[in-house]
Amino acid sequence: MYSKEIEQVLKKGKITPGNYVHVANPNFSSDGVLIPRPNFGDESILVLKLSNGYNVGIRYDAKTKIIKLNKVAAKFSFPENKLKFDKSKPKVTLITTGGTIGSKVDYRTGGVHMLLKPEELLYDVPELSRIANVEVNNLFSIASEDMGYKQWQDLAKGVESAFENGSRGVVIFTGTDTMHYISSALSFMLERLNGPVVITGAQRSSDRGSSDAFMNMICAFHAAAESDVAEVAVCMHTGSSDDTCSLMRGTKVRKMHTSRRDAFKPINARPIAKISVEGRIDYISEYKKIDAGKGRKVDLMTGFEPKVALVKFYPNSDPEILDYYVEKEYKGIIIEGTGLGHMAVNPTEAKYSWIAPLKKAVGKGVVVGITSQCLFGRVHTKVYSNLRIISNTGAIYCEDMLPEVALVKLGFLLGNYKTEEVKRMLNRNIVGEITARTEVDWFV
Amino acid sequence: MYSKEIEQVLKKGKITPGNYVHVANPNFSSDGVLIPRPNFGDESILVLKLSNGYNVGIRYDAKTKIIKLNKVAAKFSFPENKLKFDKSKPKVTLITTGGTIGSKVDYRTGGVHMLLKPEELLYDVPELSRIANVEVNNLFSIASEDMGYKQWQDLAKGVESAFENGSRGVVIFTGTDTMHYISSALSFMLERLNGPVVITGAQRSSDRGSSDAFMNMICAFHAAAESDVAEVAVCMHTGSSDDTCSLMRGTKVRKMHTSRRDAFKPINARPIAKISVEGRIDYISEYKKIDAGKGRKVDLMTGFEPKVALVKFYPNSDPEILDYYVEKEYKGIIIEGTGLGHMAVNPTEAKYSWIAPLKKAVGKGVVVGITSQCLFGRVHTKVYSNLRIISNTGAIYCEDMLPEVALVKLGFLLGNYKTEEVKRMLNRNIVGEITARTEVDWFV
Numbered sequence: 001m002y003s004k005e006i007e008q009v010l011k012k013g014k015i016t017p018g019n020y021v022h023v024a025n026p027n028f029s030s031d032g033v034l035i036p037r038p039n040f041g042d043e044s045i046l047v048l049k050l051s052n053g054y055n056v057g058i059r060y061d062a063k064t065k066i067i068k069l070n071k072v073a074a075k076f077s078f079p080e081n082k083l084k085f086d087k088s089k090p091k092v093t094l095i096t097t098g099g100t101i102g103s104k105v106d107y108r109t110g111g112v113h114m115l116l117k118p119e120e121l122l123y124d125v126p127e128l129s130r131i132a133n134v135e136v137n138n139l140f141s142i143a144s145e146d147m148g149y150k151q152w153q154d155l156a157k158g159v160e161s162a163f164e165n166g167s168r169g170v171v172i173f174t175g176t177d178t179m180h181y182i183s184s185a186l187s188f189m190l191e192r193l194n195g196p197v198v199i200t201g202a203q204r205s206s207d208r209g210s211s212d213a214f215m216n217m218i219c220a221f222h223a224a225a226e227s228d229v230a231e232v233a234v235c236m237h238t239g240s241s242d243d244t245c246s247l248m249r250g251t252k253v254r255k256m257h258t259s260r261r262d263a264f265k266p267i268n269a270r271p272i273a274k275i276s277v278e279g280r281i282d283y284i285s286e287y288k289k290i291d292a293g294k295g296r297k298v299d300l301m302t303g304f305e306p307k308v309a310l311v312k313f314y315p316n317s318d319p320e321i322l323d324y325y326v327e328k329e330y331k332g333i334i335i336e337g338t339g340l341g342h343m344a345v346n347p348t349e350a351k352y353s354w355i356a357p358l359k360k361a362v363g364k365g366v367v368v369g370i371t372s373q374c375l376f377g378r379v380h381t382k383v384y385s386n387l388r389i390i391s392n393t394g395a396i397y398c399e400d401m402l403p404e405v406a407l408v409k410l411g412f413l414l415g416n417y418k419t420e421e422v423k424r425m426l427n428r429n430i431v432g433e434i435t436a437r438t439e440v441d442w443f444v
Numbered sequence: 445m446y447s448k449e450i451e452q453v454l455k456k457g458k459i460t461p462g463n464y465v466h467v468a469n470p471n472f473s474s475d476g477v478l479i480p481r482p483n484f485g486d487e488s489i490l491v492l493k494l495s496n497g498y499n500v501g502i503r504y505d506a507k508t509k510i511i512k513l514n515k516v517a518a519k520f521s522f523p524e525n526k527l528k529f530d531k532s533k534p535k536v537t538l539i540t541t542g543g544t545i546g547s548k549v550d551y552r553t554g555g556v557h558m559l560l561k562p563e564e565l566l567y568d569v570p571e572l573s574r575i576a577n578v579e580v581n582n583l584f585s586i587a588s589e590d591m592g593y594k595q596w597q598d599l600a601k602g603v604e605s606a607f608e609n610g611s612r613g614v615v616i617f618t619g620t621d622t623m624h625y626i627s628s629a630l631s632f633m634l635e636r637l638n639g640p641v642v643i644t645g646a647q648r649s650s651d652r653g654s655s656d657a658f659m660n661m662i663c664a665f666h667a668a669a670e671s672d673v674a675e676v677a678v679c680m681h682t683g684s685s686d687d688t689c690s691l692m693r694g695t696k697v698r699k700m701h702t703s704r705r706d707a708f709k710p711i712n713a714r715p716i717a718k719i720s721v722e723g724r725i726d727y728i729s730e731y732k733k734i735d736a737g738k739g740r741k742v743d744l745m746t747g748f749e750p751k752v753a754l755v756k757f758y759p760n761s762d763p764e765i766l767d768y769y770v771e772k773e774y775k776g777i778i779i780e781g782t783g784l785g786h787m788a789v790n791p792t793e794a795k796y797s798w799i800a801p802l803k804k805a806v807g808k809g810v811v812v813g814i815t816s817q818c819l820f821g822r823v824h825t826k827v828y829s830n831l832r833i834i835s836n837t838g839a840i841y842c843e844d845m846l847p848e849v850a851l852v853k854l855g856f857l858l859g860n861y862k863t864e865e866v867k868r869m870l871n872r873n874i875v876g877e878i879t880a881r882t883e884v885d886w887f888v
Contacts, residue, residue, distance in 0.1 A: 143830060145786035148760045148796060177782035181759045240884070257887055258784050258821025265888065306760040312780075314851060315625050316592045316750040324768055336756075338621035340702050342589035352592060377702025386587060407758060440684065443701055444709065444888035 003043040006060050010034075015068045023048060025064040030056065034066075085133050092132035092169050092224045093162030094121070095155065098141040099175025101202040101213045127218050131279070132169075132225040137162065144175025144182065144201075149304040149411065152185035156302050159190060159197055163296035169196040169224030171217075176201040176255060176263065179234060183250030184408040187232040187431045191299040194291055197232045198223045199250070203261050212237050212261040219245035219275040227281050229272055230290045231432065236264040238274055246271035249287070251405045251433035254375065267375055268400040268435065268442050288432070303415030308332040310407045312373060313343040313354065322357040325366070332367040332410040332422075335395070336403045341370040341379030345386040355393060362394035365419060369396045369410055369426050371403040376443050398427050399434045409433060447487040450504050454478075459512045467492060469508040474500065478510075529577050536576035536613050536668045537606035538565070539599065542585040543619025545646040545657045571662050575723070576613075576669040581606065588619025588626065588645075593748040593855065596629035600746050603634060603641055607740035613640040613668030615661075620645040620699060620707070623678060627694030628852040631676040631875045635743040638735055641676045642667045643694070647705050656681050656705040663689035663719040671725050672734045673716060675876065680708040682718055690715035693731070695849045695877035698819065711819055712844040712879060712886050732876070747859030752776040754851045756817060757787040757798065766801040769810070776811040776854040776866075779839070780847045785814040785823030789830040799837060806838035811866050813840045813854055815847040820887050842871050843878045853877060 002010070015021060017036035023029065023046060032048030045057040046066070058064065121136065122129045139158050142151060155172065162170045174182055183199050190197065200220035202213035220235040232250035239262050252269035270285040307330045311321055325333055337343050343354035361368055370390065372379050378400040381391035391397060398406045406426070413422040427434065446454070459465060461480035467473065467490060476492030489501040490510070502508065565580065566573045583602050586595060599616065606614045618626055627643050634641065644664035646657035664679040676694035683706050696713035714729040751774045755765055769777055781787050787798035805812055814834065816823050822844040825835035835841060842850045850870070857866040871878065 142792070143786075143790070143828070145757075145782050145830065146788050146791045148788075148791055148793065150792060152759075177786050178759050255783065255818050256820050258816050258818045258823060260821065260887060262887075263818065263821075308760075310756055310758050310761070312754055312756055313589075314754050314848065315589075315596075315622050316752075316855070317754070318772075320772075321768075324765075328762075328764075338589050339699065342587075342621050344590050344592075346587070347590045347592055348586070348594060349592065372702050374699050374702045374707065376700050377704065377707075379702060384587070386589065404758065411760070443704060443706075 002046070003060070006044065006046065009060075009066060013066060013068055015066060020069045020071050021048070022067040022069055023058055023064065025058065025061070028058055030058075031069060032056070086129075089132050090168035090225045091135060091166055092171060092221060093135045093137055093165070093167040094171045094173065095137045095139050095158045095162065096141075096173045097139055097144075097147070097151065097155065097175075099144050099173065099201050101173045101175075101200065101216070125214055125217055128221050131218070131221045134221075135162075135165070135167065144178040147174070147178060147182065149185070149306055152182060152189065153302040153304065155182065156186055156189040156300055159186065160298050160300055163195060163298055167195070167296070169198065169227075171220045171224045172197065172199045173217075174199060174201050176203050176236075179264070180250075180254050180402075181404055181408055183232055183234050183253065184405045184433070185304075185412065187250040187433070188409060188412040189300060189302050190232060191301050193232065193288075193298050194230050194294050195296045196224045196227050196229045196290075197250075198235045198247070199232070200235045200245075203236065203259065203263050212242075215242050215277050216245060218277050219247075222275050222279040222281065223247050223273075226279060227273065227275075228290045230288045231272070233272055234264055235275065237261040238271075242277070244274045244276050247273040247275055247281075249432050251431060252402075254402060254404070265444075266442075267402055268377070268438060270439075270442065301412075301416055304411050305331050305414035306411060308334070308407055308411040308414065310334050310336065310403060312336040313338060315344075316352065317344075318352065319343070319354040319357040322354070322361045326361050326364050330366060331414045332369070333361060334369045334371060334398070334403055334406045334410055336373040337370050337379070337390075338373060340377075340383055340387060341372055341381070341390065341397055342384075342386055343390060345389050355389060358390065358393040358395055367396070367410060367414065367419065367422050367426065368394070369398045369406050371398045371401060371406045373403065375402060378438055396423060396426050400438060401427075401433050405433050446490070447504070450488065450490065453504075453510060457510060457512055459510060464513045464515050465492070466511040466513055467502055467508065469502065469505070472502055474502075475513060476500070530573075533574075533576050534612035534669045535579060535610055536615060536665060537579045537581055537609070537611040538615045538617065539581045539583050539602045539606065540585075540617045541583055541588075541591070541595065541599065541619075543588050543617060543645050545617045545619075545644065545660070569658055569661055572665050575662070575665045578665075579606075579609070579611065588622040591618070591622060591626065593629070593750055596626060596633065597746040597748065599626070600630055600633040600744055603630065604742050604744055607639060607742055611639070611740070613642065613671075615664045615668045616641065616643045617661075618643060618645050620647050620680075623708070624694075624698050624846075625848055625852055627676055627678050627697065628849045628877070629748075629856065631694040631877070632853060632856040633744060633746050634676060635745050637676065637732075637742050638674050638738050639740045640668045640671050640673045640734075641694075642679045642691070643676070644679045644689075647680065647703065647707050656686075659686050659721050660689060662721050663691075666719050666723040666725065667691050667717075670723060671717065671719075674732045674734045675716070677716055678708055679719065681705040682715075686721070688718045688720050691717040691719055691725075693876050695853075695875060696846075698846060698848065709888075710886075711846055712821070712882060714883075714886065745856075745860055748855050749775050749858035750855060752778070752851055752855040752858065754778050754780065754847060756780040757782060759788075760796065761788075762796070763787070763798040763801040766798070766805045770805050770808050774810060775858045776813070777805060778813045778815060778842070778847055778850045778854055780817040781814050781823065781834075782817060784821075784827055784831060785816055785825070785834065785841055786828075786830055787834060789833050799833060802834065802837040802839055809863060811840070811854060811858065811863065811870065812838070813842045813850050813870050815842050815845060815850050817847065819846060822882055840867060840870050844882060845871075845877055849877050
């Protein structure tokens with residue numbers, strides 16, 4: 001229910017939720033469909049669904065006018081209570097895992113009421129039922145920062161089932177914090193993937209009415225139902241305006257801002273495509289396409305070794321941290337070096353040199369990979385002599401892989417292959433996580 | 445010496461280094477001053493100094509034409525052997541520390557011949573003598589990844605001496621790998637700074653003739669000799685073209701690319717100014733200005749506690765790493781959380797929860813600060829319940845500070861203040877490292 005004040009104004013104007021209205025105050029004016037209030041949040045905020053699928057909240061006060069328009073919203077209709085299977089549309093499985101977007105779409109609360117039935121989702125985002133027959137699999141409800149490799153394994157199995165059950169594509173809702181770790185893990189675990197697996201979420205805490213959840217969902221469903229991308233990809237706002245989402249390779253994307261809707265950026269890559277809320281898909285880089293001659297069956301490879309560590313080098317950092325992980329019987333370590341992949345080699349205090357601990361770790365059979373904390377660009381072994389010295393310890397330079405991706409890849413490899421094979425594969429491309437050449441426009 | 449082939453062509457055309465020439469091949473054409481070949485590198489590359497102070501290398505082949513122009517280069521003259529003090533110009537001290545730029549400017553080799561006298565520098569970059577009376581202090585020669593807090597302390601003392609000896613500003617050449625750690629350290633150590641301290645370097649390995657060293661140097665000298673900025677700032681290429689450098693606050697800058705010339709970007713800030721190679725300074729954000737009523741005397745505060753650690757949280761990361769640092773008697777830990785400052789709180793496997801180890805560390809008197817691995821944006825304690833739970837352990841959320849800056853600040857504070865004071869100061873602004881409000885255009 002809206003506040004009593006609003007309810008009276010609505011009653012007076014013979015306005016009910018679902019009506020197309022004009023709302024104006026000194027700061028804002030817009031047309032849209034009045035949305036029923038959820039059972040949470042600020043009762044004095046009117047919520048309109050705009051024609052772009054995006055919801056906006058307007059605080060009601062004495063200066064706010066609401067006028068009913070004699071017009072039906074162009075692209076909006078409440079779904080029927082019981083969903084019918086529409087043969088003209090593909091089936092898309094939605095797997096929910098928790099996070100702001102995974103809960104029922106209470107865009108102004110962040111409340112934790114989980115989405116239970118497709119009907120609930122389609123009531124809030126009716127556009128989805130025009131894109132696909134949606135099947136919902138509420139796999140679990142865990143904040144993404146609490147997720148680990150066991151959840152990644154369950155997710156991979158969920159995707160396998162979705163394709164076995166006839167889905168054309170899969171959409172996954174997760175929290176955004178570790179979304180790029182999740183997308184990396186699924187990229188490696190889903191062998192022979194032959195359909196789109198599209199991960200999306202809501203970046204803004206959605207208690208303002210201005211959640212990004214809706215457009216992200218709609219674009220993700222377009223990608224899953226209509227694109228020919230046979231990869232794991234993240235689908236999130238391209239910019240701060242609500243016009244397009246970027247579909248980004250799961251191993252070439254990173255959360256680069258704590259709170260902005262366009263926080264996810266492709267790193268050392270262009271997006272695969274940009275997707276408008278109306279469903280236009282503009283492909284802008286190469287990607288693995290669906291092979292029409294094959295089915296959607298995936299081969300799971302869900303082994304994962306959790307004893308892999310990500311260690312950042314910084315001035316005055318004590319390399320004994322490597323000894324610590326060796327003693328704890330870790331199987332792999334990814335180091336975030338500086339610049340082209342540096343650690344201290346000849347510091348004035350010898351105890352800060354990373355060479356002896358690196359040699360020791362490699363000697364004990366630990367697989368050590370080197371990445372760069374710059375994030376953008378590529379590590380090298382040949383530009384400076386210090387790089388050659390580090391490389392000679394047996395540490396493996398990981399090309400243009402992100403540190404987080406290298407970490408997930410190393411856990412994946414160690415969980416499925418023998419050590420020698422892991423060393424061979426760590427800096428060779430498997431699913432697009434390493435590109436042979438860096439292009440100039442891949443930087444901000 | 446150039447290659448025999450080139451020497452013959454030059455001889456035939458009566459061209460000697462220092463002449464103004466036109467060079468053209470099917471891919472390139474330019475006018476500039478022919479530069480004498482250094483004793484390193486590829487002999488078949490002609491090097492021209494362009495009017496913007498930038499050097500360009502052109503591979504000579506049969507299709508390359510060199511024509512002597514009857515014209516003297518506008519802004520170029522070889523310096524006199526003995527430098528005269530020019531009273532009309534300010535004195536700027538150049539402190540060199542090593543790194544590509546710190547060595548004699550052998551722009552095509554990366555050779556390690558260190559710059560010994562001002563004459564050598566001014567021979568290669570004569571523009572500098574038109575900006576300032578340059579005094580060179582070759583402090584040490586250490587790759588920046590090998591530098592630690594002891595070098596930061598020496599540098600701070602070097603800056604103090606430079607101002608005591610009458611310099612208007614200071615330029616520091618360092619390697620780029622840890623330049624943003626160095627700039628942070630100096631920002632905190634130089635109390636009551638009342639003149640520009642400008643750090644620059646060369647990002648590209650300079651063996652191609654297309655080094656960024658020259659423009660960076662020239663812009664840095666303009667900043668030190670002519671700007672009214674009383675801060676520690678990094679001065680590096682703004683974009684990939686050679687028109688301007690950005691002057692960026694030392695605590696709001698980060699190396700974001702392994703190899704590009706425009707690798708350094710302001711994070712959660714705009715640049716202080718853009719500086720053209722001709723010396724035009726466009727100020728674009730607020731900064732601390734020189735107080736004309738005061739001298740240049742700085743108060744050093746060089747205490748530093750090296751037992752501070754930077755720990756990154758990631759899925760499956762074992763929080764026992766905190767216990768490790770507590771046992772090693774570390775005094776401070778900065779955590780790079782995900783998103784708004786998250787770590788696992790309620791994972792399915794309890795051992796991955798960071799809450800108990802956090803409480804233990806704080807209980808033992810370790811100062812723990814929380815930042816975000818997103819880099820852009822600001823951590824919060826209130827948006828999600830997990831954030832409140834982490835905050836309640838006594839860990840301190842560090843606003844919009846970069847993880848690396850928080851690490852350096854924590855080491856600085858612990859080296860100079862008592863623990864309770866450190867806790868109070870960690871997330872309060874001292875020198876611009878924390879901004880009260882984030883603006884929309886501070887993201888890429």
